[in-house]
Amino acid sequence: VLKEGLDHVPAVGSSLLAFYVSGGGGSLGDARRLFDGLRVRSVGLSNHMMAEYAKAGDAGSARELFDAMPARDAVSWNSMLAVHVRSGDVAAAKELFAEMPERDVVSWTTMLRALSVAGDFAGMRSLFGQMPERNLVSWNCVLSSYTRHGRFSQALRLFPWMLLEGHTPNSFTVVSLLSACEHLRKLRMGRWVHANLVTPALQAHAAVGTALVEMYAMCGDVARALVIFTKMRSKDVFAWNVMIRGLAVHGRAGDALRLFDLMKRQGFRPDRFTFMGVLLACSHGGLVDEGRRAFDAMQREHGVRPSPEHYGCLVDLLCRGGDVDGAVGVVRAMPCRPDQGVWRALLGGCGVRAGLGSAEVAATATVGWSEDGERAPLSDLFKISK
Structure with missing residues (x-):
């Protein structure tokens, strides 16, 4: 192709580049050598090469190419801005944003994400207010940023202004709102979102259905959560969990364990979060034997390696059931260092049900070591249980 001089056709150069980086068996370095050898490197072709660097996480090479471009379009600027944001270089993103000759809604929204990643929510909110044009993606960006970082009240306070601007919520909007309602235990608001925003088409989304189930369940309306879960046409492991x-x-x-059995019968593979829920159910229900069987089956039957959180649940289960010696044995046999959750469960159970003697025996035998190799004071462990 190069010998025939066809590389001056932009579409040919772009196809060659795509061939090298996808199905041609070449590396990104090969693609760059091809790019450098082309006689005509259009803005679109340069954008393509920059996008490949972005996929590879090579922000330095992308910026080098961007700086060398004789001409740039809006895609060039927005692509480079996105590269800086993905690499976490917020300072470079701010500098580039200030230099942009023209900013469209994509530029502004990308910068919103940058400020969110940096934890600068005041700056994000200020920038959002300065936007000459906001679309649904911009609103969802801010709402999801608030909910991802635990700022649930701010998300709910902002949402009415989105409606006043005439935007129609989509699945991303609804999931963010339901998450905020769930964490704030605002069942009434969650019901309003369900009744007024969740259309049958939206509820068909697995993410929306799962968010509804979680909101109702965690806000106390378990019956409604079960109805929605049962009607979900598309369930994944997360929904079951x-x-x-x-x-x-x-x-x-009992219902949790029956649902767990149904999950397995329907061919879903339990993960670590599934077993956290099962052990929690057994602990709250006093089902010691069932909890032990579930814990033993985790790795043996399902290939799920128990984490300190799982051990903590098992210790709590045994202590609640009065088997403090069994809980001590579990802690002693742990293949990993007990964390604060495990100690809190053990010491709480020992202190309440069997006096501090059992806890002292367990602590003496299994207490972790500090970074300098010295044994941690026993008193520190008892502070954890307070």
Whole structure:
């Protein structure tokens, strides 16, 4: 192709570049050598090469190419801005944003993400207010940023202004709002979102259905959560985990275990979060034998390696069931260092049910070591249980 001089056709150069970086067996370095050898390197072709660097996470090479471009279009500027944001270089993103000759809604929204990643929510909110034009993506960006970082009240206060601007919420909007309602335990607001914003088409989305289940379950309306879960046409493991945990939190251990069995019968593979919910259900329901069987089956039958959180749940289960010696044995046999959750469960159970003697035996035998190799004072462990 190069010998025939066809590389001066932009479409040919772009196709060659795509061939090298996707199905041609070449490397990104090969693609760059091809790019440098082309006689005509259009803005579009340069954008393509920059996008490949962005996919590879090579922000330095992308910026080098961007700086060398004789001409740039809006895609060039926005692509480079996105590269800086993905690499976490917020200072470079701010500098580039200030230099942009023209900014469109994509530029502004990308910068919103940069400020969110940096934790600068005051700056994000200020920039959002300065935007000459806001679309649904911009609103969702701010709402999801608030909910991802635990600023649920701010998300709910901002949402009405989105409606006043005439935007129609989509699945991303609804998931953010339901997450805020769930964490703030605002069942009434969650019901309003469900009744007024969740159309049948939206509820068909697995993410929306799962968010509804979680909101109702964690806000106390477990019956409604079960109805929605049962009607969901598309369920993934995450949806099952949410429903199992919702039942467990509200003391419906038997229902949680029956749902766990149904999940397995329908061919879903339990993960570490599934077993957290199952162990929590057993702990709250006093089902010691069932909890032990579930814990033993984790790795043996399902290939899920128990984490300190799982051990903490098992210790809590045994202590609640009065088997403090068994809990001590579990802590002693742990293949990993007990964390604060494990110690809190053990010391709380020992202190309340068996006096501090059992805890002292366990602590003496299994207490972790500090970074300098010295044994941690026993008194520090008892502080954890307070």
